[in-house]
Amino acid sequence: MLNGAPPNLPRIIGHRGAPCEAPENTLESFRLAWKQGADGIEADFRLSSDGRIVCMHDETTARTTGRDLNIADTSLKELRSLNARGGEGAAWPGALIPTLDEVLDAIPPDSWFFIEIKSGTEIIPFLERVLRASGISPRRVRLLSFSAPLVAELKQWLPDWHVCWLCDYRHSLKDNIWRPSRADVIDTLRCSGADGLASANRSFLDKYLVETLKGLGMEIHVWTVDRLPDAKRLCTLGVDSIMTNRPGWLRQQLASCGERP
Numbered sequence: 207m208l209n210g211a212p213p214n215l216p217r218i219i220g221h222r223g224a225p226c227e228a229p230e231n232t233l234e235s236f237r238l239a240w241k242q243g244a245d246g247i248e249a250d251f252r253l254s255s256d257g258r259i260v261c262m263h264d265e266t267t268a269r270t271t272g273r274d275l276n277i278a279d280t281s282l283k284e285l286r287s288l289n290a291r292g293g294e295g296a297a298w299p300g301a302l303i304p305t306l307d308e309v310l311d312a313i314p315p316d317s318w319f320f321i322e323i324k325s326g327t328e329i330i331p332f333l334e335r336v337l338r339a340s341g342i343s344p345r346r347v348r349l350l351s352f353s354a355p356l357v358a359e360l361k362q363w364l365p366d367w368h369v370c371w372l373c374d375y376r377h378s379l380k381d382n383i384w385r386p387s388r389a390d391v392i393d394t395l396r397c398s399g400a401d402g403l404a405s406a407n408r409s410f411l412d413k414y415l416v417e418t419l420k421g422l423g424m425e426i427h428v429w430t431v432d433r434l435p436d437a438k439r440l441c442t443l444g445v446d447s448i449m450t451n452r453p454g455w456l457r458q459q460l461a462s463c464g465e466r467p
Contacts (some may be wrong), residue, residue: 216440217245217447218457219320221430225451229290230270230418231261232301233312242454246318251306253325257332259306290295297339310340354398361399370427371395374406384410395424407431416443434459
């Protein structure tokens, strides 16, 4: 459990900040999420051509800036010349692509920080250096990746940090089965040495799977939860956190239902 929270009161984590109201993965979006009462933020990070860790979900900058540059082939200086865009492509003057260092410097005391790693193993030495230099407590950080081999490698480099495997699921109507199966999920978590599961918001995540993972001492974080019925179901299941694009709104809705304000 995160910081001893009761099982039915998950932490509210701003997914890329508060992207419904500010450009995703920017300091402006993160600050808004914190202002709205988010318990922490989730952000995506990639390695630039000159070895800087920058905050960006996609491989290129096209969707979020209007200019198409590949992150891995572009220097920080050139990336910093771009302006982030918000809803309907509107420019946000001064909203730039932040570095991991800058986000770490901006995090309020006792806020949680979920770092989704979009690059491969080449990012790990740079990530280790930045995290250790920041002085942030490992207990406040969760490292996330869809790659089980990368999860295993991160646990080797950063044994004091919690690393969670990101997993989505697909349901086959023809066979009426989920892929991966629950057994596959549990096996992958064990083999990778993960500290927990960062799960897609699907019915696949049920009482059986939650109780099984809890019995193994693993955390459970869920993305992306933007509807109140989904959030209430996850509260009942006892997950550790829910990542949402609407942290302020969701917190208010849960408070009105008698959940943790």
